[in-house]
Amino acid sequence: MQTLLLDSGDVDENTRMADLIAALEDAFAAYERGDAQMPAKSYIDLPQYNGDFRSMPAYLDAGEWDAAGLKWVNVHPNNPDDHELPTVMGTMIYSDPETAFPLAIMDGTELTMKRTGAAAAVATDYLAVEDATSMGIVGAGVQSYTQLEAVAEIRPIEEVVVSDLDDERVSRFVETFGDRFDVRGGSITEAGHCDVLSTVTPVRDPIVGLEDVGEHTHVNAMGADAEGKHELADELLQAATIVIDDHEQCTHSGEVNVPYNEGVLNDEDIYGEIGEIVVGEKEGRTADTGVTVFDSTGLAIQDVAAAHAVYAQAAGDEEGTPFDLVGVHE
Template identity: 55%
Template sequence: MTSSTSHTAALDGQVPDGTRIISAADVREYADMPAIIDGLQSAFRSYEGGDATMPPKSYVDLPEVNGDFRSMPAQVGEGAGVKWVNVHPDNPDRFGLPTVMGLVVYSDPESAYPLAVIDGTELTRFRTGAAAGVATRHLAPPDTDSLGLLGAGVQARTQLAAIATEFDLAEVVVSDLDESAIEAFVDKESHRDCEIVGGTPAELGRCDVISTTTPSRDPILDAEWIGEGTHINAMGADAPGKQELDPAILDSAAVVVDDWEQCSHSGEINVPVADGTFTRADVAATVGEVVTEDRSSLRTATTVFDSTGLAIQDIATAEQLYTAAEDVGAGEMIDIVSS
């Protein structure tokens, strides 16, 4: 491990001595969830105020292999960069690889020097959890002490990590079609100072906050199960046709989106938008508006945060990871760009 010129110094005109490779293991070691949540909140605020740049996500569709690539560029805070990520559902069976993999190239806007290449798969997991942390911070009931998790996979764990940063949880209820996944989740999270139990989707309705993280194309959470004032983080839908919530929930809730174009295309609202029962006028706010303006009145309503994931989140998270790794000289330094 080699130390490099600091990020601040790079912005002052000094060229770093290489590009830092930050692996998945490094991301897990140096990701600081409270710092990422704060960084994402600042990024949402910057984007809302016009102080960040985020061109539309672009797709390279590969129907012949049942997959696609997605390019997500942005500039926010002290960094700029792009996430190159794939979605190949057949990967686990065909190649023993994850469905989703990614890399983030993180650059200094002043010199354009590539400061880091970061594992985007782990980064995405943390920034997705942190986005729910930001929304829950601003939209959940002030006395929140219970969390329901629909889905018991890796993203459910980062949802718990983020929301437990914002609220002292007494109870976590987790539901999944796979009972062994629930058992594994409870075992892995047993270190937490709260009760963690398995439950049915209907039993999640008693919780103050619910996070959904499944790839379902059929609604799972029924409107009649959801109590007034519940906050829902709808995180699972990421492609046309996917939905986890009974559309009646959206009809009665204050819906907050991260980005209308992305959400209407592939977020939780995409199906009702496609059939004409949900329009842009039905959106209560963007998450940028929620963190910038006084929207405290929403805390008394049932709220849904439709999160598709924005490039500004990736770059804000990359900034935290790069700074943390640089501070301790973590990651391998390589020369990619010749001076």
């Protein structure tokens, strides 16, 4: 019995976005039902290297399948300049829950980008208008690509407006998707008046105001992943129907963390968690719903669900590199 090694290219090649979205939807439902274990993210702080490690373990039982795994990820801001390495690198260990055998070790960086897009797609499916054909994106970095790829799986997106201070990033994005969509660069307001808006920036001073979005725009707020990060103005959050992925994580480091901890927002201002909507405990968009916001911090159950989908595809197609990690011979 061998472990499958999947590098970033393998993860990319073996991601079927529709399958990934379905797996994350299953994960949100399992979490809401109580059929998942997700200990708090743990940190190892390394100030001498201006970096840290983070461990994200989880197990989930989705009914027809179950899965377990651990994502080991770092943040080392000095890496690009000092070592020609990425700031963030991740490794995913995917295990058989019954035997604990390590089924796969895969690149967690590519996996994270894919599952982040898929999470936005799940929320968009429940919260965006049914006939959404336009999508805006604020921030044209690496995360923006999977946002569009995933959302286009569940809505017939035709028009795309991307906004970024870096014109070269905008040009690369437009060139990448120009043969699939009517895509152009534009202002934050132009992007925000699309049917769906994804924000994927690391800002700490809000850049999207209430006036920047349409009356029924659904916003995927994906950029905030640490205390102090804040993409959407308080007035926009106060006016919107807010759906979160996890209360503890979102109030600590998600889009709502700043206004929540300043007392601008409270629990009554948060409509619910995405899992509650997936399992039918709360309604998604209705005819009376205005602006909606999905606050996504990224959960370990999402990584495990994504690893499950990628591994199933790779193993079925005999992709990746099998190797004898444990020393169990058939």
